[in-house]
Structure formats: C-alpha cells, structure tokens
Amino acid sequence: MERALRLARSKNKVARAGNPPHEPLLVVVLGPTASGKTALALAIARRFRGEIVNCDSVAMYRDFEIGTAKPTAAERAEIPHHLLDFVDPLADITAGEYARQAHEVLRQIVSRETASHATTAPEKASPEIAPSETESRAPLPIVTGGTGLYLRALLEGLFPGPQRSEPLRDRLRARAEKLGATHLHRILRKLDPPAAERIHPNDIPKVIRAIEVCLSSRDPYRRASQRMPRQTPGSASCQPSRRTSRPTSRRSMTELWQQGREPLRGFRILRLGLNPEREALYARINHRAAMMFDNARADEGRIDTGLIAETERLLAKYGDRARPLASLGYKQAVQFLRGDLDRESALAAAQQAHRNYAKRQITWFRREPDVLWLAGFGDDTAIQAEAIAAVAREI
Numbered sequence: 264m265e266r267a268l269r270l271a272r273s274k275n276k277v278a279r280a281g282n283p284p285h286e287p288l289l290v291v292v293l294g295p296t297a298s299g300k301t302a303l304a305l306a307i308a309r310r311f312r313g314e315i316v317n318c319d320s321v322a323m324y325r326d327f328e329i330g331t332a333k334p335t336a337a338e339r340a341e342i343p344h345h346l347l348d349f350v351d352p353l354a355d356i357t358a359g360e361y362a363r364q365a366h367e368v369l370r371q372i373v374s375r376e377t378a379s380h381a382t383t384a385p386e387k388a389s390p391e392i393a394p395s396e397t398e399s400r401a402p403l404p405i406v407t408g409g410t411g412l413y414l415r416a417l418l419e420g421l422f423p424g425p426q427r428s429e430p431l432r433d434r435l436r437a438r439a440e441k442l443g444a445t446h447l448h449r450i451l452r453k454l455d456p457p458a459a460e461r462i463h464p465n466d467i468p469k470v471i472r473a474i475e476v477c478l479s480s481r482d483p484y485r486r487a488s489q490r491m492p493r494q495t496p497g498s499a500s501c502q503p504s505r506r507t508s509r510p511t512s513r514r515s516m517t518e519l520w521q522q523g524r525e526p527l528r529g530f531r532i533l534r535l536g537l538n539p540e541r542e543a544l545y546a547r548i549n550h551r552a553a554m555m556f557d558n559a560r561a562d563e564g565r566i567d568t569g570l571i572a573e574t575e576r577l578l579a580k581y582g583d584r585a586r587p588l589a590s591l592g593y594k595q596a597v598q599f600l601r602g603d604l605d606r607e608s609a610l611a612a613a614q615q616a617h618r619n620y621a622k623r624q625i626t627w628f629r630r631e632p633d634v635l636w637l638a639g640f641g642d643d644t645a646i647q648a649e650a651i652a653a654v655a656r657e658i
Contacts, residue, residue, distance in 0.1 A: 287373040288657050289530040292407040292641070292650075293414065293628050294537030295621035297548045299641025301334055303537065304407040305342060306647040307654055311403040314343040314372050316365055318408025318417065321590045323350045323361070326577060329555050329570045330592035343402075345372075352577070352585035355468070357427075358416035365406070365417045366527065372404045373530075400658070404530075411627035412469070418532065420525040425479035435471045450474055463623060467589070533657050535650050536634040537641050538625075545618050547640070552614045555592060556606070571596045571606075591616045 290313070292304045304315050315334075317323065322331040325348045334344060345368045350356045408414065439447050448464035454477040462469045539547075555570040574596035577585060588597055592613050599609035628634070635653055639646040 286529055286531050287401065288403065288654070289369065289527075289532050290403060290405045290654055291414070291418070291532060291534045292405060292537070293411075293534060293631065293634070294409065294641070295544060295624040295628075296409050296617055297551050297621065298537040298539055298544060299643070299646075300407045300409065300537060301332070301338075301641070303535070303641030303647060303650055304405050305334070305338060306641075307650060308342045308403070308405055310651050311654060311658065312400070313403035313405045314345065316368055316372075316404060316406045317344065317346040318361075318365070318406050318410055318414050320356070320361070320408075320410040320413055321587050322347055322408070323356055324348070324352050324585075324587045325350065326352060326580070327573075327587045327593070329573045330587075330590065330596070332551070332555075352581050352587055355586060357472070358413045359421050361413045362416040362421065369404050369406075369527075369530070372402050375402060403654075403658075409624050411624060411631075414631075418527050420527070425476060428475055428479055431475055431478065432471055435474060436467070439467055439471075444470070447471065447474065451477075454478075461627075468586070531657065532633075533654065534631060534634040535653065536628060536631070536636045537646070538636045538638055539640045540638075543640075544621060548617045548621060549614045552592065552617055553610060556596075556610050556613070571599060575600055591620055 290307060292300050292307070294300050304313075307313055308315055319331065321327060322333050323346060324331075333347060334342075338344075339347075346361070346365060349364075406414070406417065435447060444464050444467050447467065447470045448459060448462075451462070451470050451473050452459040455473060458473045462473060464470070557569050570592055574588070574593055577588065577593075578597065578600065581588075583597070587593060595604065595609040595613040595616065598604045598612070599606055604612060637646045637649055641647070
C-alpha cells in the first residue's frame with residue numbers, strides 16, 4: 264500500500280509540473296555513487312526502448328574507463344548511450360556547455376522516427392504496457408549520473424554569468440598549487456559564503472569558477488542605489504559624489520544563480536532517486552574501489568590490472584595536466600605512482616574520498632524537487648520493478 268501511494272504521489276507531481284501530457288517523458292535516474300544508477304537506467308531502457316544520456320562529468324572524458332565505472336562495451340552496444348567519451352582529457356567542459364549539448368541530444372532522441380530503430384523486446388511481458396504499444400512509441404530518453412551541478416544545469420538552467428577569464432583562472436590555479444585548495448576556498452567563503460557551503464574545497468574547478476564569477480560580475484547601480492538616502496530637490500545629497508557616481512558592487516554566484524535561469528522545456532520529467540541504506544552503500548563503495556584498484560574489466564578485453572595500471576598509461580599519454588586525474592580514485596592512484604602513498608593507504612584514501620562524495624551527493628540530491636525515492640540499489644530486481652511501474656504510469 265505504501266509503495267502504491269508513493270507511485271501515485273509521483274504521478275501527481277509530474278502532472279502538476281505544468282507540462283501538457285502530450286509532451287515526451289524524460290526519466291532522470293539520480294543518486295549517490297555506487298548506488299546502481301547505471302543498472303537501473305539499463306533496466307528501464309530495455310523495457311521501454313530507451314536511450315541513455317550520461318550526466319557524470321568525469322565519464323565525459325575519453326580514455327578514462329575503470330575509475331569512472333562506465334557502462335561496458337556490451338552494454339553500450341545493446342543500448343544507445345550519449346555524451347560518453349566526447350571530451351579531450353586536456354580540455355574542460357563546463358556545466359553550461361554540457362547542458363547545451365544534452366539539450367540537443369534529448370531533442371534528437373524524441374524527434375527520431377521510430378521506424379529507424381530496432382525494437383528491444385522485453386524479457387518479461389508487463390501488464391501495464393502491451394508489446395505493440397512499446398514498439399510504436401518513440402525512444403525514451405533517460406538521463407543518469409551523479410554530477411548534481413550538471414544535472415541542475417540541464418533541468419533548471421544556469422545563471423547568466425560572465426565569460427571565462429583564462430588569465431584569472433591561471434592565476435587562481437597557480438595560487439592553489441602554491442598555497443593549497445583550502446586557500447582558494449577561504450577566498451570563496453569571503454566572497455560568497457552560500458556557494459562555499461555547496462562546493463567542496465577540493466573541487467578546485469568549481470571553486471575557481473565561483474571566484475571568477477564573483478570577481479568578474481559587476482552590478483554598477485543596484486547596491487549603490489540601495490545605500491543612497493532619500494533625496495529632495497536642491498538637497499546636498501542630490502549632488503554627485505565620487506562614491507556614488509561609479510559604484511562597482513560585485514555580485515556573487517549565488518545571487519546570479521537565483522536570477523534568469525531558463526529551465527528545460529518540452530518534457531515531462533520523472534525523477535527517480537536511489538536511496539540505499541547508508542551502511543550498505545558505504546560497504547559497496549569500499550568493495551568497488553578495491554575491485555577498481557585490483558582488477559581489470561575482463562569484458563573489455565583489457566590487459567591491465569586495474570586502476571593503477573590505467574592511471575600509469577594516462578600519465579604517460581597526457582601528463583599530469585589531464586583534468587580527470589584529479590578526480591576520485593585517479594588522484595589516489597597518482598599519489599601511489601609518485602610514491603606519496605603506499606598501495607594500502609592509496610586504496611583507503613580512495614574509499615574514504617568516495618564515501619565523502621556520496622554523502623555530499625545525498626545532501627545535494629535531497630534538494631531536487633519531486634523525486635520518487637527508491638529505498639534500495641538500482642541492480643535490485645524489486646527496485647527495478649518499482650521504477651518500471653512508475654515509468655509505465657507516466658507513459
């Protein structure tokens with residue numbers, strides 16, 4: 264009964280979003296790392312002839328495989344995947360750039376003629392949807408990934424922030440290298456305390472962007488006008504002064520974020536959130552990190568022995584300038600290869616970092632609106648059945 268009520272509430276929330284029922288459905292699978300998002304997205308895609316759009320910022324980079332837990336080659340051959348392996352490791356992709364590309368991909372998926380796609384037959388018949396109905400429907404777009412900022416950029420839009428300033432970014436990166444990540448985070452905390460609360464000190468690219476926005480954005484008159492006293496004709500305060508004639512108040516990223524965002528339109532959005540028990544999640548995180556460090560993915564036909572060997576090859580190919588080498592798992596593998604940590608300490612550090620990341624993701628996704636929370640892992644057949652039933656009700 265409780266499960267049925269949750270499904271009904273989810274249906275009502277989607278209907279209340281103000282989107283006409285004829286608009287195509289977009290399914291979003293969100294949750295912390297190692298919660299089984301990929302497994303759930305694949306199960307939904309198999310049932311509804313879906314196509315999966317990646318929303319993991321590190322999985323967007325080419326050549327980074329083991330540490331990102333990307334779908335296997337067999338899974339990618341079975342189900343169309345988008346926005347994987349399309350960014351050069353020496354380049355950068357912002358949340359705004361990702362959102363623009365994801366918008367285009369989503370439009371292409373729902374506008375594609377159904378006759379041009381082969382139908383994936385469901386393993387089991389479902390009482391909610393007949394096979395002929397599934398075959399006649401357009402592909403179902405499924406966005407999945409754990410990068411909350413990029414997902415928010417896609418679904419809710421971004422603020423009209425200033426353009427990138429590479430000279431400023433270079434200076435901030437140099438300062439981080441010299442004085443440490445916490446130094447930059449202290450600067451951000453002074454400029455924009457709410458943004459500092461949301462952004463982890465070790466997430467240097469996001470800290471730099473937030474500082475860049477604060478330093479580059481100006482609101483010449485808004486705050487200054489608020490400071491001006493009421494004036495009467497002929498009063499001394501009407502005379503121009505050096506202080507009020509050229510006001511240059513900075514605007515924080517938080518202020519800009521609250522204004523002028525353009526949300527994704529043309530879709531009904533169903534958010535499915537994975538919420539496994541915390542201790543079980545942490546145990547799975549620890550196990551997965553250990554497997555990454557110790558084992559290759561045999562289904563890919565690899566000759567390496569895991570994350571450390573992959574990291575060694577990536578360092579040889581790109582040097583330490585490859586941005587994903589600072590991400591979880593790869594960072595600790597680099598520290599091991601440089602002799603800063605022994606293997607056991609590197610693994611323990613990677614496990615701790617992933618657990619901390621999962622905790623931040625849970626906090627972030629709890630702020631997402633209208634999420635149907637599923638109390639388990641995405642590879643659990645009962646959770647998959649519950650999610651599939653929720654999707655079926657919306658289609």
